Amino acid sequence: MNTLDCDVAVVGGGPAGSAAAITLARAGRDVVLVDKATFPRDKCCGDGLTTSALRHLEALGLRPDAVASWHPVASTFICSPSGRTVELPLPAGGDAGTFAAVARRADLDAALLDVARAAGVKVHDGHALAGATVPAGGECVHLAVDGLGTVRARYAIGADGMWSPLRKALLGGAGEPEGYLGEWHAFRQYLASGGPEAQRGLWVWFEEDLLPGYVWSFPLPDGRLNVGYGVQRGSKRAPEPLGKRMSQLWPQILARPHIRAVLGPDARPEAPHKAWPIPARVERTPLTAAGGRALFVGDAARATDPMTGEGIGQALESGVLAAEAVVGAGALQPWVAGRRYEQAVRRGLALDNRLAGLLSTHGVAHRKGIRLAVRLAGATGWTRRAFGRWLFEDEPRASLATPARWHRHFLRRPGAFRPD
Ligand SMILES: Cc1cc2nc3c(=O)[nH]c(=O)nc-3n(C[C@H](O)[C@H](O)[C@H](O)COP(=O)(O)OP(=O)(O)OC[C@H]3O[C@@H](n4cnc5c(N)ncnc54)[C@H](O)[C@@H]3O)c2cc1C
Incomplete structure (x- = not known):
């Protein structure tokens, strides 16, 4: 050899x-x-x-x-x-x-x-x-x-x-x-012919029976969507065998009226669903x-x-x-x-x-916590913009726990791939 x-x-x-x-x-x-x-x-x-x-x-x-x-x-x-x-x-x-x-x-x-x-x-x-x-x-x-x-x-x-x-x-x-099987288990399926609402951006539904897990729909070109959901292993809302339970629940999640309204009436699976652990x-x-x-x-x-x-x-x-x-x-x-x-x-x-773990346990794990977070996020135009960046830019989110990394430009940094 x-x-x-x-x-x-x-x-x-x-x-x-x-x-x-x-x-x-x-x-x-x-x-x-x-x-x-x-x-x-x-x-x-x-x-x-x-x-x-x-x-x-x-x-x-x-x-x-x-x-x-x-x-x-x-x-x-x-x-x-x-x-x-x-x-x-x-x-x-x-x-x-x-x-x-x-x-x-x-x-x-x-x-x-x-x-x-x-x-x-x-x-x-x-x-x-x-x-x-x-x-x-x-x-x-x-x-x-x-x-x-x-x-x-x-x-x-x-x-x-x-x-x-x-x-x-x-x-x-x-x-x-x-x-060890990971902290989360998540499920994904590509759909074709997603409706116009789904194309407007990233959608995240905090469903009461899945907290602190959530359902997502992320848009791709040509009306395609990446749709899935994740649940926390070991939480009381995630009984074993998890993979089997998640497969059984999947068609029901796709059929929930508020989710279907966003995905659109013509959205249909284009490939089999897959599941994988998240460590x-x-x-x-x-x-x-x-x-x-x-x-x-x-x-x-x-x-x-x-x-x-x-x-x-x-x-x-x-x-x-x-x-x-x-x-x-x-x-x-x-x-x-x-x-x-x-x-x-x-x-x-x-x-x-560690901070994200704390937020997950004490914030988004509970219906009240997530309702409060969504209400606060939507309070004003400023909170909507700031919360969006806080959610997407890991650095400002983490800085809550690490004041050593505070600086004045957290929410002012430009995004990536700026035009020349
Ligand atoms: C359903 C689901 C949804 C997710 N959604 C998101 C999301 O939207 N955004 C996000 O940021 N993260 C998301 N994640 C997490 C993300 O997918 C992973 O954290 C990321 O892929 C980790 O990258 P990696 O390079 O460490 O490992 P991987 O991307 O898993 O790459 C590992 C590589 O190792 C190779 N490999 C395995 N065994 C061997 C071997 N014996 N010899 C040689 N090579 C081997 C594999 O073929 C693979 O190519 C999601 C995870 C899941 C399960």
């Missing part, structure tokens, strides 16, 4: 893996990226991009015109269990830039992987990681990759998603509850293994937001942070890279997620 040598091996070519690989390659590292899927590949997701995700994508060099289904959005509609709907407009027009967008993951992830290839990353898609070891002496990581042989690397980055085979190979189940416990998860030679990012680091379930921005951010830690450690011992990465996550993402 072949042996492939490189500075850093990245396992997984989703947003976390591509972000890490691009950052490393641009810093002059020799990077091999493997993914078991052949791209373009689907990923069960709502396809919604927050302002933070968009800013990272722009900085990584992604061009929206390379993503066929790219669809900027300028409004969000949030609906409380009592039926109140509030429109939260995001800045639009002129040189405001983009604050929210929707793009099919099949298109987005393939385009980002192309950016990685152009940066010099050796991408081997269609090749799965089968095992990983750190030989005695601990000077490198050996990855067994189907159809490729052994990849021998100074560092390995685990960007291989919720079930992270790299994490399993190096850590087993260490640091996670037994039989949201970055602050309680080991982020490194093998003395810092392996670093976990994105869903493999359990980095999604515990309140909204969004994880693309967090995947991009953690991928960049891990790459920067490796580059910053240079020729020093790998534990230096590991520690730098852990500290960077602790200072930002982990704090943000």
Whole structure:
């Protein structure tokens, strides 16, 4: 069998893996990226991009015109269990830039992987990681990759998603509850022929029987919609077996009159529905293994937001942070890279997620809490605009808990991809 040598091996070519690989390659590292899927590949997701995700994508060099289904959005509609709907407009027009967008993951992830290839990353898609070891002496990581042989690397980055085979190979189940299945479970289906209301923006329904979960409808080009719902595992409204229960409930959710009124009478499924877990416990998860030679990012680091379930921005951010830690450690011992990465996550993402977890438990988990939030958000034109940005820009939301990061321009920063 072949042996492939490189500075850093990245396992997984989703947003976390591509972000890490691009950052490393641009810093002059020799990077091999493997993914078991052949791209373009689907990923069960709502396809919604927050302002933070968009800013990272722009900085990584992604061009929206390379993503066929790219669809900027300028409004969000949030609906409380009592039926109140509030429109939260995001800045639009002129040189405001983009604050929210929707793009099919099949298109987005393939385009980002192309950016990685152009940066010099050796991408081997269609090749799965089968095992990983750190030989005695601990000077490198050996990855067994189907159809490729052994990849021998100074560092390995685990960007291989919720079930992270790299994490399993190096850590087993260490640091996670037994039989861990994620904090949320979410369900998605693409619909065709969505009505004009659904095309107006991102729709989020807080349904009483799903709290703190919610139903969404996100618009895509050509009248298509990404529609789905997520529930918190372990909450009293989410009895096991969760996957089966969610499938049973799905047709009923699509038929609820207030949801159907937005989706439109002609909206129809265009592909089977899919479900997937969402891991949201970055602050309680080991982020490194093998003395810092392996670093976990994105869903493999359990980095999604515990309140909204969004994880693309967090995947991009953690991928960049891990790459920067490796580059910053240079020729020093790998534990230096590991520690730098852990500290960077602790200072930002982990704090943000702790706050989002608190908001989720004490705010949106209850009918009264969500009703109050929707009422406050819709009080005036200013609250509608400010709440929209607060919801979409992770930084101002997180700054509630981290006054050290307060600055005067929170709600004044432009969006991403501003016209030249
Ligand atoms: C239904 C649903 C809706 C969601 N909606 C949103 C949303 O609207 N907005 C948002 O921001 N987030 C959303 N999320 C969360 C988001 O999808 C994830 O947080 C994000 O995809 C994480 O990116 P990642 O790169 O870490 O992992 P992934 O995108 O999962 O990529 C992991 C990669 O690893 C590869 N891999 C796995 N095993 C192996 C192996 N053995 N060898 C090699 N490669 C392997 C996979 O093929 C995959 O390409 C949603 C999640 C779900 C389930």
